[in-house]
Amino acid sequence: MSVIDTDICIIGAGSGGLSVAAGAVQMGARVVLIEGHKMGGDCLNYGCVPSKALLAAGHKAHATAEAAFGVAGHDPAPDFAAAKDHVEAVIETIAPVDSEERFEGLGVHVIREFARFVSETEVEAGPHRIRARRFVVATGSRPLVPPIPGLETTPHHTNETIFELLERPRHLIVIGGGPIGMEMAQAHRRLGCEVTVLEGARALGRDDPEAAALVLEDLRAEGIAIEEGAKVASVSGQEGAIIVETEDGRRFEGSHLLVAVGRQVNVDRLDLEKAGVDYDRRGVTVDKGLRSTNKRVYAVGDAAGGLQFTHVAGYHAGVIIRPMLFGLPAKARTDHIPWVTYTEPELAQVGMTEAEARAKHGDGLFVARADFAHNDRAIATGQARGFAKVMVVKGRPVGATIVGPQAGELIQTWALAIANGLKMSAVAGMVAPYPTLGEINKRAAGAYFSPRLFDSALVKRIVRFVQRVIP
Template structure:
């Protein structure tokens, strides 16, 4: 016989979005049911952000000794134990896992059900032999790596981000199909860990970012030996495990291992959303600005299935917005103009708000673009990390976007994300006193560049200064 329980909020998915809603709602006194059919922590903890950054950290250690001569230190070419690198990755996951664990969330007061969930009506979800009736539902089922139906793909072993971190034998030659953030991060990391790497991208590598910025990153990767082929579409795959060939109109590429990194598909197929009267498409649930289903007002979406940017921090942001709406009935609106993202290559690539092309299209002659080069930053010169630049798009004295390519770009973008989120003016950045020497002075120099024409190239200002100087004692 089926078990029946009721809840204020039923959450499907224990990734970043679902856990954010569950933690907030439960601690505020709501009756919460949290359903997860796979691993607690979702993609980010187990297959995405955490393992990839742990792997990148190992690759940076491996690369650190190369180029030492310029510092007066002997150059070191490391010996890499690939299996031990994966032990490091697993240890990092295990260290963080308790924060996302079933025990923790049960301790917060949630009822946690480890089964696959599906709707059976507009007010009910079934998970295993349990039927949950809830006043509100939050669908936070995330996404999975997309494996396109390329001819012959089923004849060879294909890795995705869900399997590559379990691989303990170092690939001799890694073929990466897809030149987006995941593909480029993994390409550089594996190159630094001693693999030969070829990236095959059907369009433009890192094509969602500013071309001037991506050129900085791609040049650096190519200089390290990553073989990148753009506008090269994979048409067919052949071979066997250990010798895989990707056939393209531009030529054939043969390697030992294949990583598919062409994007992600939202996890909606097994939810039976039709039975709940929830409209959706391949991008996710159809929701309004408050993340509420347009067709079933009991249902909300958060994270990847909300149909927007697919990032962990966006999922967490959605979770915060939904706690506000579900707990207090307060209006919530999920903005997108202030959401940053980072590609963790070396140098890093970061963006918030509009890039230059988008800003010119939207604001036209009202737009001012200011720039600052890393080569003008004293700390960057001391560290020999002078490759990079920042562009800030400004309208009416306020930043509407910022693009950064360079060392620590993911950290440097934070000040612009804060400025855009809170409607701050460029004076808020230029008036900030920063410790010297730091990389954040790149940001302040960009803000200063906005005021330079107004202060030093204005005839009116110069005339006013001359007049004042005559009268000063």
């Protein structure tokens, strides 16, 4: 067995691990990066990238079929296999950025094996034993497959296998009404499949109820059956003839089954006990600086037990680089982290929802709102449906919800404001080009100031005084 001494050993080549590796090696640290599966992790191979590519194919089919602005729609006759070819081409285009060759070229020692700790300062990976001053657990997560009776013997897909399916499902049943389930439901519906979504509680239940209701209304209008309060009791059948029964006695039949009920963190095979690292089913136990109970071991991304988004893993990488390379203090925060459901319409959130802000701030909360119905660009493009609302406390945004066209792009204004502690006046003072969807953010900021200006008796007295006295 070869022994490798290094400064930093990173376990996992997803977004977080790759970001740490690239940053650390280019600033002079010796870096070993261990990956037992695919470079790029879940996001590149099974998650963010393929799902958005498939959604784009579905969007193209839907736009072609829809009549609008005096232009007749027509049957797009989507080629399901060709849509999957597009997904694969997108992955192949992005993959070189995350490849072993690129990181070896940067000076990272890449080992393509699964790793496990053998002591507080060592891991083994295949024929290698790696000794490091610091370790980063960046192992991500995998689809959670719940213990539903019959599921083990019934053909089913997760996000790790659904993109390999080249034959169009006649009727896709999706268990799980969260972002992954709803995105895949819309993509498959627009590519010619019947789709039924079964959600045990409320679909898109993590999001603002008003915004989620608008998304669900539009998805149902496209022909997606969304059954809420449908807790699955059992599944059975074979591919082409799937049966799902719920606890309240309902029965659903389809041709294919997708399970999208959550994620399970990949820490179970690391032998963390041998490193003195505490963990539970949510991930590694970390402090505010993402350091574990072993001061040599950090965790980032899904493995850190918090928000499970690719951009969070990348953010975590920036946090831990400071103490690992420079000995500087750094803490991770979550109040400025945005997330997006990429259905059409998109649903984006950063910071607190209205309900969360009301519970914390009570009467001190002001909700500033702007509707796409009053946005000229949205009207011109036939997308004047949705809204932006911003939760404001003492003149500063503490959260924002946007549902509508390009919500994932528009939410970034509020993510910037919250991350940097900006006041609403910073957004109100911005000059937005006309006509753009981005004007909705400026209008929301204006909605905060309008009652303070137009409904203020003091302001009106000052204006009258100036008009009488100052020439």
